[in-house]
Amino acid sequence: MERSRELLRRHQEHPIRAPHTFTALGTEWDVHPGVFSPEFTPVTAMFTTWLPYPPGGSFLEVGSGTGVTAVWAALHGCRSVVALDINPAAVENTRANAHRHGVSDRLTVLHSDLFTALPPDAAFDVVFWNSNYVEPPADYPLDTMLHHAFFDPGYAAHERFLAEAPARLTPGGRLLLGFSDVGNQERLRRLCDTYGLGLSTLRSEVRELHMTVEFQLLELTPARRRP
Numbered sequence: 615m616e617r618s619r620e621l622l623r624r625h626q627e628h629p630i631r632a633p634h635t636f637t638a639l640g641t642e643w644d645v646h647p648g649v650f651s652p653e654f655t656p657v658t659a660m661f662t663t664w665l666p667y668p669p670g671g672s673f674l675e676v677g678s679g680t681g682v683t684a685v686w687a688a689l690h691g692c693r694s695v696v697a698l699d700i701n702p703a704a705v706e707n708t709r710a711n712a713h714r715h716g717v718s719d720r721l722t723v724l725h726s727d728l729f730t731a732l733p734p735d736a737a738f739d740v741v742f743w744n745s746n747y748v749e750p751p752a753d754y755p756l757d758t759m760l761h762h763a764f765f766d767p768g769y770a771a772h773e774r775f776l777a778e779a780p781a782r783l784t785p786g787g788r789l790l791l792g793f794s795d796v797g798n799q800e801r802l803r804r805l806c807d808t809y810g811l812g813l814s815t816l817r818s819e820v821r822e823l824h825m826t827v828e829f830q831l832l833e834l835t836p837a838r839r840r841p
């Protein structure tokens with residue numbers, strides 16, 4: 615909680631209240647007020663460079679924030695990218711970065727609580743969420759939209775994600791979750807068991823921030839695909 619509260623505080627300070635640009639992955643991006651900003655954390659760049667981008671395939675990013683990962687997918691071979699976020703400011707921010715990087719023709723951005731805004735039959739070769747993996751108690755108040763970027767009270771959103779995401783995969787599609795050892799790994803493991811998902815770590819890296827954090831790119835494999 616402490617690391618996340620600190621990150622939240624930095625987001626709320628001046629000059630983050632005004633739109634501005636930052637550099638990540640060697641290029642410029644817009645960040646709007648009230649949106650999770652990759653300028654304060656290595657996690658966005660890390661997952662963005664670790665992810666597989668299916669050449670000519672489709673990619674769904676849940677919780678796109680500023681849109682760095684979704685835009686990167688569109689710039690790195692994906693034919694069709696959809697980005698979703700529950701935070702309307704993040705939706706606008708992702709659209710701005712799609713425009714800035716000239717990928718608006720193949721990146722659709724929707725305001726959505728997880729998968730709710732998708733057509734019922736929409737399925738993707740890769741589904742990814744860099745999640746709000748800090749788990750406060752179920753009654754913890756999400757006072758601003760920005761709180762959704764960090765906190766998932768009672769892991770309600772994680773549970774829905776694990777229950778609903780497998781249906782959003784094409785045959786052979788891959789389900790990936792950006793997580794860390796700050797998250798409740800035991801709870802995640804139990805939820806994976808409940809929903810018949812295998813859990814493996816594709817890649818991880820330890821970083822010294824205000825505290826030591828191990829960032830983890832996890833793959834969730836639906837039971838029907840496992841031997």
Ligand SMILES: C[S@@+](CC[C@H](N)C(=O)[O-])C[C@H]1O[C@@H](n2cnc3c(N)ncnc32)[C@H](O)[C@@H]1O
Pocket residue numbers: 650651652657658676677678679680681682683698699700701704726727728729744745746759762763764771
């Ligand atoms: C840790 S931030 C990651 C943002 C961005 N992908 C990045 O890496 O910079 C998590 C994102 O998930 C979004 N989010 C949280 N709950 C959500 C939900 N139920 N549906 C859609 N997006 C959600 C947040 O608004 C936030 O943008």
